[in-house]
Amino acid sequence: MMNSSEAQPEEPGKNGKTTSSTRLRPGNGLTASNINFFYGQAQALYDVSLSFASGAVTALIGPSGCGKSTFLRSLNRMNETVKGARLEGSITLDGEDILKSDVNKVRRRVGMVFQRSNPFPMSIFANVAYGLDVNGIGRRGKIKEIVEESLVKAALWDEVKDKLHASANSLSGGQQQRLCIARALAVKPDVLLMDEPCSALDPIATAKIEDLIFGLRGECTIIIVTHNLQQAARVSEYTAFLLLGRLVEFSTTLDMFKNPRERETEDYVTGRFG
Amino acid sequence: MLQMIDRLGQLRGKVLTMANLVEKALDGSVRVLACQDELEARRVLDYEDAINTLEVETDQLATELLALNQPVAKDLRFITAAIKINSDLERMGDLAVNIARSSIRGDHRPMDIDTTEIPEMARRVQAMVRDAVQSFESSDDERAKRVLVSDDGVDEIKNRMFAQLVHGIEADATVASVNVDLIFVAHSLERIADHATNIAEDVLFFVKGLDVRHHRTSIDGKS
Numbered sequence: 001m002m003n004s005s006e007a008q009p010e011e012p013g014k015n016g017k018t019t020s021s022t023r024l025r026p027g028n029g030l031t032a033s034n035i036n037f038f039y040g041q042a043q044a045l046y047d048v049s050l051s052f053a054s055g056a057v058t059a060l061i062g063p064s065g066c067g068k069s070t071f072l073r074s075l076n077r078m079n080e081t082v083k084g085a086r087l088e089g090s091i092t093l094d095g096e097d098i099l100k101s102d103v104n105k106v107r108r109r110v111g112m113v114f115q116r117s118n119p120f121p122m123s124i125f126a127n128v129a130y131g132l133d134v135n136g137i138g139r140r141g142k143i144k145e146i147v148e149e150s151l152v153k154a155a156l157w158d159e160v161k162d163k164l165h166a167s168a169n170s171l172s173g174g175q176q177q178r179l180c181i182a183r184a185l186a187v188k189p190d191v192l193l194m195d196e197p198c199s200a201l202d203p204i205a206t207a208k209i210e211d212l213i214f215g216l217r218g219e220c221t222i223i224i225v226t227h228n229l230q231q232a233a234r235v236s237e238y239t240a241f242l243l244l245g246r247l248v249e250f251s252t253t254l255d256m257f258k259n260p261r262e263r264e265t266e267d268y269v270t271g272r273f274g
Numbered sequence: 275m276l277q278m279i280d281r282l283g284q285l286r287g288k289v290l291t292m293a294n295l296v297e298k299a300l301d302g303s304v305r306v307l308a309c310q311d312e313l314e315a316r317r318v319l320d321y322e323d324a325i326n327t328l329e330v331e332t333d334q335l336a337t338e339l340l341a342l343n344q345p346v347a348k349d350l351r352f353i354t355a356a357i358k359i360n361s362d363l364e365r366m367g368d369l370a371v372n373i374a375r376s377s378i379r380g381d382h383r384p385m386d387i388d389t390t391e392i393p394e395m396a397r398r399v400q401a402m403v404r405d406a407v408q409s410f411e412s413s414d415d416e417r418a419k420r421v422l423v424s425d426d427g428v429d430e431i432k433n434r435m436f437a438q439l440v441h442g443i444e445a446d447a448t449v450a451s452v453n454v455d456l457i458f459v460a461h462s463l464e465r466i467a468d469h470a471t472n473i474a475e476d477v478l479f480f481v482k483g484l485d486v487r488h489h490r491t492s493i494d495g496k497s
Contacts, residue, residue: 266348
């Protein structure tokens with residue numbers, strides 16, 4: 001793994017528990033401040049603050065129900081579709097308050113890949129071009145170029161270049177997931193959210209996605225939720241540990257897995273609980 | 275998980291058994307120094323055999339734990355420390371044998387160690403080894419720190435003895451054989467102290483996550 005200081009100008013702060021967790025330059029990257037989240041009366045997140053290093057991969061880990069997916073889905077306002085859900089706090093992307101921005105624009109800048117691949121029932125080409133079309137990006141020639149570029153980045157081009165107009169449903173599970181990543185990359189997002197993107201994949205397909213995540217570093221900020229601690233260790237430069245809706249620790253991934261500061265973190269990563 | 279905790283316990287047990295044998299080998303070699311007892315020397319050799327067998331078993335168990343459990347955090351620090359301590363203990367066993375062999379060499383008159391600082395040096399080295407082993411046994415970083423600060427005193431004695439023994443040879447060539455053996459003994463004791471220091475450094479690593487080797491970080495954790 002590349003040295004974190006090479007990947008990012010600033011390392012996560014020493015105290016990852018509160019708003020002082022990591023500080024990037026004002027207006028730089030994605031920052032969530034004092035996030036409290038409620039499903040009706042039930043509070044799922046408590047005062048979570050995290051600044052994500054631009055161009056780096058950050059993993060969110062924690063036991064089931066700790067709020068990591070809720071937090072992830074807050075970052076591009078996916079939770080707004082949940083009835084009774086309410087969010088307090090602020091989320092800024094390059095200084096712009098995404099909670100007050102146009103939601104379509106937010107989701108173009110903050111893309112998402114889900115646990116289960118969800119290709120549209122259309123061709124491989126149309127899947128990747130879909131976001132371009134919706135966002136009015138590019139002429140026909142340009143779209144072809146972007147589709148190819150996105151499929152190359154998603155490490156899928158060689159496997160599909162001769163059948164771009166075949167149905168996306170004809171692809172294997174791993175290929176479908178990479179297609180979804182290509183579709184997300186096509187609109188050139190600043191941030192890519194990944195919610196357990198490999199949990200339904202076999203080890204070979206998983207390795208391809210992990211290589212792809214590794215290769216995207218520096219190009220866009222990636223935030224990945226995973227239950228697979230070894231995957232977090234392999235692909236991310238920074239890791240945040242959440243427990244019962246609270247941020248317990250945020251540090252470089254190396255520190256998290258070699259010498260975590262908090263007892264709860266150590267117990268979790270060593271499998272003593274959770 | 276329970277299986278891994280059980281295997282970690284076995285690894286700890288093997289290292290402690292080995293450490294116990296090394297302490298016995300060292301104590302035996304110091305007794306051989308004092309009385310040139312061949313029976314005691316043979317016992318030291320027996321300890322070394324057992325230590326070598328345990329070294330292999332410990333390595334195998336540690337490798338198995340790494341391969342099958344992908345340990346992280348304190349478990350990873352413990353296993354990497356155990357691997358290094360294992361290697362240090364094996365070398366300490368060899369050095370104890372060297373001391374015993376130097377003491378019973380039959381081609382010259384018995385060594386009169388009481389006229390040297392060897393008894394004091396041996397006492398300090400035994401204390402260092404005991405502290406290093408106990409710091410491992412009880413994950414006691416304060417005791418480990420004590421080992422680190424003791425090493426300089428042993429080095430000073432060794433340097434003084436080297437100068438005196440070389441001077442003795444220059445003054446009287448007939449003592450050369452005995453003095454060279456004493457130099458080897460002092461050297462072996464000093465190396466055992468170095469290995470005890472390594473063990474203490476590894477204890478600090480697995481207990482506190484500190485890497486104090488080569489003064490990279492102070493023993494108080496300050497860079």
